[in-house]
Amino acid sequence: xxxxxxxxxxxxxxxxxxxxxxxxxxxxxxxxxxxxxxxxxxxxxxxxxxxxxxxxxxxxxxxxxxxxxxxxxxxxxxxxxxxxxxxxxxxxxxxxxxxxxxxxxxxxxxxxxxxxxxxxxxxxxxxxxxxxxxxxxxxxxxxxxxxxxxxxxx
Amino acid sequence: xxxxxxxxxxxxxxxxxxxxxxxxxxxxxxxxxxxxxxxxxxxxxxxxxxxxxxxxxxxxxxxxxxxxxxxxxxxxxxxxxxxxxxxxxxxxxxxxxxxxxxxxxxxxxxxxxxxxxxxxxxxxxxxxxxxxxxxxxxxxxxxxxxxxxxxxxxxxxxxxxxxxxxxxxxxxxxxxxxxxxxxxxxxxxxxxxxxxxxxx
Numbered sequence: 001x002x003x004x005x006x007x008x009x010x011x012x013x014x015x016x017x018x019x020x021x022x023x024x025x026x027x028x029x030x031x032x033x034x035x036x037x038x039x040x041x042x043x044x045x046x047x048x049x050x051x052x053x054x055x056x057x058x059x060x061x062x063x064x065x066x067x068x069x070x071x072x073x074x075x076x077x078x079x080x081x082x083x084x085x086x087x088x089x090x091x092x093x094x095x096x097x098x099x100x101x102x103x104x105x106x107x108x109x110x111x112x113x114x115x116x117x118x119x120x121x122x123x124x125x126x127x128x129x130x131x132x133x134x135x136x137x138x139x140x141x142x143x144x145x146x147x148x149x150x151x152x153x154x
Numbered sequence: 155x156x157x158x159x160x161x162x163x164x165x166x167x168x169x170x171x172x173x174x175x176x177x178x179x180x181x182x183x184x185x186x187x188x189x190x191x192x193x194x195x196x197x198x199x200x201x202x203x204x205x206x207x208x209x210x211x212x213x214x215x216x217x218x219x220x221x222x223x224x225x226x227x228x229x230x231x232x233x234x235x236x237x238x239x240x241x242x243x244x245x246x247x248x249x250x251x252x253x254x255x256x257x258x259x260x261x262x263x264x265x266x267x268x269x270x271x272x273x274x275x276x277x278x279x280x281x282x283x284x285x286x287x288x289x290x291x292x293x294x295x296x297x298x299x300x301x302x303x304x305x306x307x308x309x310x311x312x313x314x315x316x317x318x319x320x321x322x323x324x325x326x327x328x329x330x331x332x333x334x335x336x337x338x339x340x341x342x343x344x345x346x347x348x349x350x351x352x353x354x
Contacts (some may be wrong), residue, residue, distance in 0.1 A: 049315050050315070050316075051317045067315065067317055071226060071228070073343060073344055077343070077344050077345075077346045077347060078339065078344040078345075078346070078353065080339070082160060082353075083353050084346075089352070089354065092352075094320065094324075120190040139201070
């Protein structure tokens with residue numbers, strides 16, 4: 001019984017590997033390079049550092065960071081992001097304040113400080129690089145859809 | 155007891171004060187000159203030796219903590235290959251200030267002998283204290299060691315990001331802030347910043 005299961009598993013694995021290797025195009029992130037070949041890595045792209053805020057690229061997207069955050073320390077001891085973006089610091093730094101939702105716990109109660117579950121900014125907010133898009137984004141904002149004339153739908 | 159010390163001092167003074175009976179004037183002046191050059195050269199060479207990175211990281215306290223931490227930062231790893239070593243930031247470059255700092259550093263020799271920070275845990279326990287001392291020093295001398303390389307008169311604000319240019323115009327040019335006010339933790343990890351001004 002055991003040997004049969006193992007044999008089936010190996011067969012399935014081999015077939016799927018074969019399929020994957022043939023249809024390299026399925027994996028755009030690997031750059032259409034067959035699995036067993038090594039891919040030339042892309043260069044490291046510069047982080048966009050122009051301080052221009054961006055619109056969202058998909059619904060509910062957290063705002064992206066328009067500046068470099070190299071070596072920003074966010075750990076138990078210090079939160080570099082909050083040294084500019086916290087409610088108390090924005091007056092001095094003129095940085096955009098983090099949203100009030102970040103001062104709420106998950107039940108909607110207001111806290112005096114940044115909620116611990118929001119502490120690690122990079123879990124949601126990320127800088128952007130100059131890298132060419134791997135996949136095109138066809139997102140259209142809801143406001144744009146509402147503005148389109150009715151007859152196109154009919 | 156005091157009488158004996160007095161006697162000893164007066165004997166010494168008598169020898170010191172009386173003209174030489176054996177050595178020629180030429181020997182004394184030329185010998186004194188050569189001796190002075192050797193002493194001064196030796197003294198400065200020894201002091202410069204304590205200013206090298208190799209000297210600093212010959213102790214594991216520095217090599218395993220702060221030296222590890224500076225390596226990913228811009229002052230150690232960068233495109234242009236200019237590197238700031240320990241003494242560039244932590245020792246004043248002017249001679250009198252340097253001597254003053256070196257005398258203070260004798261306390262650090264004490265710490266080394268008695269193992270004040272000889273483990274990672276002890277180092278972390280003392281980190282806020284040590285960092286605060288450096289921040290105070292930089293605040294007091296208007297970030298002199300930063301300015302040995304980064305001169306605000308030489309900064310081209312148009313080459314900075316608008317965010318950086320604005321912040322420098324507000325803080326640095328108007329003079330309410332000095333480099334360290336904002337750039338804490340630029341080269342080493344920060345201690346627990348709770349209660350530090352500007353990190354609420």
